[in-house]
Amino acid sequence: MNHILSVAPMLDWTDKHCRYLHRLISEDAVLYSEMVTTPAILQGDTQKYIGYNQQEHPVVLQLGGSDATDLAKSCVIAQQYGYDEVNLNVGCPSDRVQKGRFGACLMNEPSLVVECLKSMQQAVDIAITVKCRIGVDNNDSFDNLQSFVGKIAHSGVKTIIIHARKALLKGLSPKQNRSIPPLNYDYVYKIKALFPELTIVINGGVNTITEAQQHLKQVDGVMLGRAIWNNPWLLHDLQSSLIAASNQSRDKVLQGYMKYCQNQIQKGVKLHWLLPPVLNLYHGIAGNKKWKSYLVTQAPKRVDDISLFEEAREFIEL
Ligand SMILES: Cc1cc2nc3c(=O)[nH]c(=O)nc-3n(C[C@H](O)[C@H](O)[C@H](O)COP(=O)(O)O)c2cc1C
Incomplete structure (x- = not known):
């Protein structure tokens, strides 16, 4: 799958209706579901949580969880539903998510992440990818990020989306965690330079075509969230400049x-x-x-x- 342009997973925003609209706007951007937790898929109304429109492809299901067996079972269901890929959320800092021991706090537990990723990859043929931060709390050195990415790569994962700011697990709301910790794109560029075989997608604060083009000189893909929510037509302009001209209006x-x-x-x-x-x-x-x-x-x-x-x-x- 080509990861050059994608729309970020956004809880309560990128539901299937939103993705349908985005697909009308851009033929090729990769679209992500909102984060869905493994209990929602395994014990809830699965169709309600992960049902989607066939027009949405290429579409990725983002999972929240840290139980290797449940994640594997959820991947099997995602594959049966026809999702093109599954992405593991290692970037969400909310309290609810921390209590469930998943999301960004997993950056402190690389062995658990690797165990989950291996079990997910063994269960299905579709690709498993990861979305993470550049660090959490004081665990924010470049060495740490490099070691984390190295372990993920060793598990067989080939695509990593990196939100270029760390998450602070205490004291900041999820919303504040998307703007207060400063962006550090250099960390992401350096990861790509050190792991050229990985597909590295950069995320966080990308607002214009020029910015996207600048990033694409250093990494393989750009993922935009809020800028596209605030101005969905930006997705059309990005599609036209980065992928292929579109005559959509x-x-x-x-x-x-x-x-x-x-x-x-x-x-x-x-x-x-x-x-x-x-x-x-x-x-x-x-x-x-x-x-x-x-x-x-x-x-x-x-x-x-x-x-x-x-x-x-x-x-x-x-
Ligand atoms: C309303 C909202 C909900 C979000 N929900 C998720 C989510 O479910 N999973 C996830 O990985 N990131 C989530 N994020 C974070 C975005 O995917 C993205 O990493 C972040 O907004 C930074 O990108 P941006 O500056 O382009 O918006 C959410 C962001 C917003 C604004």
Whole structure:
């Protein structure tokens, strides 16, 4: 799979509706699910947690967990569902995740990570990848990161996504942990230089095409999260500059997404759930604020009426 461009996993944001929209915008970007924990898959309503649309490929399921057997079982299910890859979350710093002994705190337990990765890889044929930070708390030296990556590579994993800031496990909320610890791209570049055989994807604070192009001189891929949520059309521009020209337009995307909404509504999904990903589609264009506020205020009154998208579109001066 080509990892040159991807949209970051984002809990509560990159659900299947959001990914469907992103796929309409970019043919090739790799799309990630929100993090799903192994108990949710093994004991919960599996279809609800990991069901997706076939159009989303290439699509990666991100798992949260640290029990090698449960992770392996979850990978088998992911493979049965047709996911292209499974990614292990070694970067989330939330308290809930720390109590479950997974996410970023696993950076302090490389042997456990290796045990999990081996068991996951033995269970399935699809690739297993890792998303981690550059460090956690005081465990933040480059030597530590190099040793961690070396162990992961030894387990057979070939693709690592590195969020270029450390996580502080005490005292910062997950949101603060995405902005307060400073970005250190050099660590990620140095990892690529030391492990040229690995596919290294850089993540964190990438906001423009120029920045993405700069990173791609040093690493194999860029992963963007918030910048794409705030301006989904950036994904189109990235696709066009980094991969292949696209003749998609915002209005064609809107038409495609409206058809999708119609279909989802027939399956019982409320319009309310389908709105968030598309609210920023016209980011930066005159009338964007009115488009958004029309959608947000009208949606509760028009639970299953997608014509409100066309009404809101009238405000956009494009
Ligand atoms: C709302 C939100 C939810 C997130 N949820 C996840 C998650 O489920 N798994 C994960 O690995 N990272 C998660 N992240 C972190 C992003 O994947 C990414 O690493 C981070 O936002 C930095 O990239 P950015 O600066 O391009 O946004 C989340 C970020 C946001 C903003």
